Amino acid sequence: MSDLKSYLKEQIALVDAALDDYLPEAALAPSLVHEAMRYSVFAGGKRLRPILTLAAAEACGGRLEAAMPGACAVEVMHTYSLVHDDLPCMDDDDLRRGRPTSHKVYGEGMAVLIGDALLTEAFAMIASISENDTFTVKDYLKQFAKTGGSCELIGGQVLDLEGEGKTLSHQELIKIHEAKTAALLVCSLRLGGMSAAASDDQLQALTDFGYHLGLAFQVIDDILDVTQSTEVLGKTAGKDEATDKATYPSILGLEESKQEAARLTQQALEALKPLGKKAHRLEQIAHYLLKREM
Ligand code: GRG
Numbered sequence: 001m002s003d004l005k006s007y008l009k010e011q012i013a014l015v016d017a018a019l020d021d022y023l024p025e026a027a028l029a030p031s032l033v034h035e036a037m038r039y040s041v042f043a044g045g046k047r048l049r050p051i052l053t054l055a056a057a058e059a060c061g062g063r064l065e066a067a068m069p070g071a072c073a074v075e076v077m078h079t080y081s082l083v084h085d086d087l088p089c090m091d092d093d094d095l096r097r098g099r100p101t102s103h104k105v106y107g108e109g110m111a112v113l114i115g116d117a118l119l120t121e122a123f124a125m126i127a128s129i130s131e132n133d134t135f136t137v138k139d140y141l142k143q144f145a146k147t148g149g150s151c152e153l154i155g156g157q158v159l160d161l162e163g164e165g166k167t168l169s170h171q172e173l174i175k176i177h178e179a180k181t182a183a184l185l186v187c188s189l190r191l192g193g194m195s196a197a198a199s200d201d202q203l204q205a206l207t208d209f210g211y212h213l214g215l216a217f218q219v220i221d222d223i224l225d226v227t228q229s230t231e232v233l234g235k236t237a238g239k240d241e242a243t244d245k246a247t248y249p250s251i252l253g254l255e256e257s258k259q260e261a262a263r264l265t266q267q268a269l270e271a272l273k274p275l276g277k278k279a280h281r282l283e284q285i286a287h288y289l290l291k292r293e294m
Contacts, residue, residue: 004284008051015050015075016042018068022125023076036106036114037121041079043097044234046294048217049074049184051285053192056206059272059279062196066130070140070191073125077148078184080118083111085157091239098234119148126191134197143194147187156180168246174215181221182214189282201274208271213286216264220292222247223257232294265290 019041026035050071057067086093086101087108094104103111126144127137147153156179163176189206198206222240226249230237240247248257268286272279 004281004288007281007284008288011051011054012047014064014068015047015054015071018072019075022069022072023121032106032110033113033117036102036110037118039099039105040083040096040102040114040118041076043099045075045079045097047075048285048289049078049188052185052188052210052282053195055279055281055285056189056192057196058192059206059275059282060193060196060198060202061278062192062198066132067192067195069125069129070195071188073122073144074184074188074191076118076122076125077144077153080115080122081153081157081184083115083118087111090157090161091243093236093239095230095235122148129191129195132195132197135194140191140194143187143190147183152179152183156183163246165244166246168251170251173246173248173251177215177218178211181218182211185214185217186210205271205274205279209268209282209286212264212268212271213289216261216268216286217289219248219257219261219264220289222249223254223261224292224294226254228293234294261290 023038023041024034026038028034053071053074054064054067057064082096083102085091086096087103093101095101099105101111102114106114123141123144126140129137129140131137149155150158156176159172159176160180163172168176186207187210189210190203193203193206224233225237225240225247228237239245240250248260252260265286269283272282272286275282
């Protein structure tokens with residue numbers, strides 16, 4: 001595990017340096033928006049999605065440099081979704097990544113614009129990915145737009161809003177999290193694979209891995225909301241229960257949710273088998289996420 005911890009630390013440093021290069025400098029006019037974009041991006045997230053992109057490229061025999069623009073783009077799309085998700089008209093949260101949320105610091109109007117600007121910059125990062133013999137920039141853009149669009153991230157948020165105040169079934173909850181959480185993990189992995197000119201079989205393995213890992217990640221996120229403190233999470237703990245939100249623990253109970261997370265992680269690990277030994281980092285990450293405490 002100490003080997004994984006130092007690997008994760010190194011990857012985070014590389015991703016942060018690349019994000020620093022890609023994002024407009026804070027002093028660039030109009031500086032308020034650029035400073036605010038950086039406030040949310042550099043607030044200390046786990047960088048799970050870009051790390052998955054880099055590890056997926058490695059699992060398919062690719063190079064880190066080729067995968068980095070996609071890695072940065074998924075982190076920036078993720079940050080946009082958090083900034084908008086925290087708005088008073090959405091989940092209405094005051095704390096994110098251990099800091100006051102964007103709208104608390106810069107105001108609601110600015111937070112909407114920061115999210116919009118981040119999403120737009122993320123597409124520019126995708127457009128800068130080098131083409132290879134198998135994938136063109138158009139392929140990367142199509143993948144990225146599908147993930148951010150009305151059937152995946154936005155669609156998941158719509159289902160989430162529609163579900164407010166209702167009793168949802170396990171199947172309905174899965175539908176929300178396939179779109180809200182798993183889709184971006186799948187996209188992160190596929191972009192890494194594509195940067196390594198992955199075969200159809202390799203991309204399918206990454207997709208199956210990301211789907212199960214994404215659902216496991218969400219189950220664990222729901223468990224941590226009940227079992228951890230605000231200080232440890234860096235976001236408001238107990239929020240789901242307080243807002244009467246349907247979650248895995250509220251539908252399945254805490255113990256069954258833990259077993260569900262373990263089952264989904266096992267399915268994710270099974271999906272990696274066709275990728276062989278090169279998928280060793282992805283395997284370690286899946287084990288690590290199951291045991292995470294924040
Ligand atoms: C456009 C409003 C709008 C929403 C898009 C995807 C989405 C819909 C909203 C995302 C908000 C959200 C809480 C999604 C669930 C996935 C999840 C558990 C996110 C937290 O991810 P972590 O724990 O966060 O990786 P860090 O801060 O570590 O990056």
